[in-house]
Amino acid sequence: xxxxxxxxxxxxxxxxxxxxxxxxxxxxxxxxxxxxxxxxxxxxxxxxxxxxxxxxxxxxxxxxxxxxxxxxxxxxxxxxxxxxxxxxxxxxxxxxxxxxxxxxxxxxxxxxxxxxxxxxxxxxxxxxxxxxxxxxxxxxxxxxxxxxxxxx
Numbered sequence: 116x117x118x119x120x121x122x123x124x125x126x127x128x129x130x131x132x133x134x135x136x137x138x139x140x141x142x143x144x145x146x147x148x149x150x151x152x153x154x155x156x157x158x159x160x161x162x163x164x165x166x167x168x169x170x171x172x173x174x175x176x177x178x179x180x181x182x183x184x185x186x187x188x189x190x191x192x193x194x195x196x197x198x199x200x201x202x203x204x205x206x207x208x209x210x211x212x213x214x215x216x217x218x219x220x221x222x223x224x225x226x227x228x229x230x231x232x233x234x235x236x237x238x239x240x241x242x243x244x245x246x247x248x249x250x251x252x253x254x255x256x257x258x259x260x261x262x263x264x265x266x267x
Contacts, residue, residue, distance in 0.1 A: 121193070123200050126155035126167065133157070133164040137183040147171065147245025148181055155181065156200050158193045168197035170204060173240035177205055179215040180246060198227065202262070210262050214241055216255040229258035 126134060131149060134157065138145055148155075151171045158166035165188045171178040179201055184193045205213050214237065215224060221231065234257045241247055 121158060121160050121196065123156050123158050123196060126152055126157045126169075128152065130155075130157055130164060130167075134167045134181070134183075137164070137167050137185060138181055140186060141183040143181055143183055144246060146248075150245075151180075154204075156197055156204075158184075158197055160188070166193040166197050168194075168201050170201055171244060171246075172208065172210070173238070173244070175209065175211045176238055176240065177208075177210045177213050178241055178244060178246060179205075179213050182220070194223075202260075205262050213260045213262055214238075215258050216246055217258065218255055221256050221258065224258050224260075227260070229260045232257050232259055 131152060134148070134152070134155065135145060138148060148169065151169055154172065155167055155169035157164045166182075166184040168182040169180050171180060179198075182194055182197060184191075184197075202213070213229075215229065217224065225231070234255070237247065237257055
């Protein structure tokens, strides 16, 4: 699993090239990602970026996006580490509900408490995001998690 030299930190502009590569490898949308880079986190092993995940805040709701892990590092707990960090951030920021769109990780996020809901039930602020406006087609699954109902 994770090694002692795995750490998570806030992304910087200099990390964009590595994040972009992870997103492309994971077939995840780039649209809107760079604009929200200030709310992305990266996972590093020996100072090499091996994963990323980001938030897009819209008032008291947020979109969890771009959870990506380097192919050779999958299954080692890096995605969980990043997701946990984002959930922590959302809770500290008093985000009421966290949303995500997925094609492949529905089961993973369901185990973490996210529930499926109709795409058309997404708040209008989210529907205006780049991810909803074309980066993720209508076949994506919308999931949500009530942060205020999470236990510590």
